[in-house]
Amino acid sequence: MTPQTNSGRRRQPRELVALYLPICFVLITLLLTARLDGYGKRLVGVDAPWAEGSTNDATRGAAPWRSSHSAVLAMATIMGMDAFQTFLGSLRATGYSGHIILGITGDGGWGGGEDVVDYLTSQNVTIKPYVVGSPGSYSEYKTSHARFFLYRDWIENCTSCTDGIMLTDFRDAYFQADPFATAVTLGQQYPIMVFEELVDGVHDATHSLTNHPVSICRGYTFGPHQPIFLSPRPLPPVLCSGSTMGSREGILEYLRAMTTEIKHWKNTEKCNFDMAGDDQSIHNYLYYTNQLNYTTEKGTVVNAKAIPHRTGSIHVVGVQADRIYRNVSETVGCKPWPEPCPERANYYVKDDVWQKWIPERPGFGAPNDTTSLLDPDTGMILNLDGTPSAQVHQVDRFGDLPQRWFEMMSEKGWPYNKATWP
Numbered sequence: 001m002t003p004q005t006n007s008g009r010r011r012q013p014r015e016l017v018a019l020y021l022p023i024c025f026v027l028i029t030l031l032l033t034a035r036l037d038g039y040g041k042r043l044v045g046v047d048a049p050w051a052e053g054s055t056n057d058a059t060r061g062a063a064p065w066r067s068s069h070s071a072v073l074a075m076a077t078i079m080g081m082d083a084f085q086t087f088l089g090s091l092r093a094t095g096y097s098g099h100i101i102l103g104i105t106g107d108g109g110w111g112g113g114e115d116v117v118d119y120l121t122s123q124n125v126t127i128k129p130y131v132v133g134s135p136g137s138y139s140e141y142k143t144s145h146a147r148f149f150l151y152r153d154w155i156e157n158c159t160s161c162t163d164g165i166m167l168t169d170f171r172d173a174y175f176q177a178d179p180f181a182t183a184v185t186l187g188q189q190y191p192i193m194v195f196e197e198l199v200d201g202v203h204d205a206t207h208s209l210t211n212h213p214v215s216i217c218r219g220y221t222f223g224p225h226q227p228i229f230l231s232p233r234p235l236p237p238v239l240c241s242g243s244t245m246g247s248r249e250g251i252l253e254y255l256r257a258m259t260t261e262i263k264h265w266k267n268t269e270k271c272n273f274d275m276a277g278d279d280q281s282i283h284n285y286l287y288y289t290n291q292l293n294y295t296t297e298k299g300t301v302v303n304a305k306a307i308p309h310r311t312g313s314i315h316v317v318g319v320q321a322d323r324i325y326r327n328v329s330e331t332v333g334c335k336p337w338p339e340p341c342p343e344r345a346n347y348y349v350k351d352d353v354w355q356k357w358i359p360e361r362p363g364f365g366a367p368n369d370t371t372s373l374l375d376p377d378t379g380m381i382l383n384l385d386g387t388p389s390a391q392v393h394q395v396d397r398f399g400d401l402p403q404r405w406f407e408m409m410s411e412k413g414w415p416y417n418k419a420t421w422p
């Protein structure tokens with residue numbers, strides 16, 4: 001998979017991409033303790049100190065999510081076959097047996113043909129053709145906003161999607177483990193989970209790309225004053241709007257909040273921005289103003305849980321990947337992507353040891369990290385605790401460094417993928 005052949009939602013001007021870097025923040029992994037309850041031995045996440053008061057489905061005695069009753073939803077626009085094989089091939093190779101619901105740009109606007117439809121069918125994908133202008137397409141909204149209305153309709157229409165739900169970007173993501181089984185193992189079975197990007201002192205939610213639209217539209221400024229955001233962290237991490245997980249009920253509440261806010265932005269002139277990525281501004285605004293929550297049957301309000309970078313089922317690699325890629329580009333004297341540069345592709349792969357596509361070097365591209373990003377024996381991207389991340393997101397920021405690795409995964413059928421990692 002290379003950035004040149006796959007394009008999708010985050011097709012922004014290069015400058016915007018460069019600015020919108022996810023950033024990592026380093027930190028405090030969730031402590032896990034085991035406890036026995038009605039469902040048998042199970043891991044329960046102990047919240048980090050700043051998240052006091054947030055609760056976890058697992059601690060409320062809810063049944064563990066079953067993958068067969070879970071669902072992964074995404075919009076796949078203008079894709080080639082390779083992007084479908086990367087996302088779906090890697091996901092099914094984990095043993096994930098649940099629903100995969102994909103919005104696909106219809107109207108002849110996508111790169112695939114019969115072969116893609118055949119492939120999607122073979123992978124048991126529920127195809128939702130997305131034809132701009134057709135009834136129920138919400139095409140009065142830009143696609144990055146319309147998808148939240150569509151996700152809501154698709155989930156409501158899927159009566160057997162009763163357990164975990166993942167809303168994810170498609171083009172720049174792949175899997176190394178089943179995200180729902182992993183969430184259960186990690187004790188992260190929250191009704192609404194949002195995922196933090198890396199914070200590096202430059203990129204956080206006070207960055208103008210998040211702050212600018214929200215301050216104009218809502219008169220709200222991100223910053224250390226936010227009550228939800230307490231020490232020890234001086235600045236609020238950016239939350240990625242392309243990666244959200246939770247329970248069916250929690251995600252429907254999340255989508256209610258998002259669609260309500262998106263409608264307000266559409267109907268208010270000063271909130272109409274001609275920019276990509278303002279769905280991320282909205283997602284951050286709602287979280288940091290305490291508007292993402294789920295009320296249990298017993299009336300307990302459960303706030304959305306922000307999962308610290310590199311500690312959950314979704315790992316947003318963008319900022320770190322971008323730093324590593326720029327480093328190589330500078331070393332070989334090439335301009336960054338998408339300028340062609342053959343000497344940069346697979347730069348770190350020596351003697352065709354394709355698993356070592358970046359060095360095993362803790363802190364490479366994220367100086368505060370103490371564990372390596374890569375497992376050199378498999379080429380898998382790791383969480384801070386050293387286990388492979390269930391989903392890797394924003395992998396396109398590595399440019400062509402993992403090209404050979406992806407070729408081998410495709411050829412060998414993702415041999416290292418598993419349901420969960422210990």
Ligand SMILES: *[C@@H]1O[C@H](CO)[C@@H](O)[C@H](O)[C@H]1NC(C)=O
Pocket residue numbers: 092097122123124
């Ligand atoms: C698709 O579903 C069928 C019937 O449930 C099942 O036998 C098959 O293994 C599934 N294929 C994949 C790739 O999940």
Ligand SMILES: *[C@@H]1O[C@H](CO)[C@@H](O)[C@H](O)[C@H]1NC(C)=O
Pocket residue numbers: 136153154157
């Ligand atoms: C809901 O499901 C029905 C029956 O499967 C289908 O006809 C309808 O188009 C679906 N609606 C949406 C919004 O997906």
Ligand SMILES: *[C@@H]1O[C@H](CO)[C@@H](O)[C@H](O)[C@H]1NC(C)=O
Pocket residue numbers: 024025199200201366367368
């Ligand atoms: C590393 O941590 C220090 C101290 O907490 C902080 O000032 C710095 O911004 C961090 N650097 C990066 C790249 O995250």
Ligand SMILES: *[C@@H]1O[C@H](CO)[C@@H](O)[C@H](O)[C@H]1NC(C)=O
Pocket residue numbers: 257290291292293301303
């Ligand atoms: C829950 O979210 C709603 C908006 O969606 C907000 O009005 C309410 O104050 C929130 N509740 C809590 C306890 O944060």
Ligand SMILES: *[C@@H]1O[C@H](CO)[C@@H](O)[C@H](O)[C@H]1NC(C)=O
Pocket residue numbers: 326327328330331364365
């Ligand atoms: C690339 O990263 C290495 C290791 O962190 C560093 O020593 C080197 O100076 C960097 N090179 C460039 C061109 O940034």
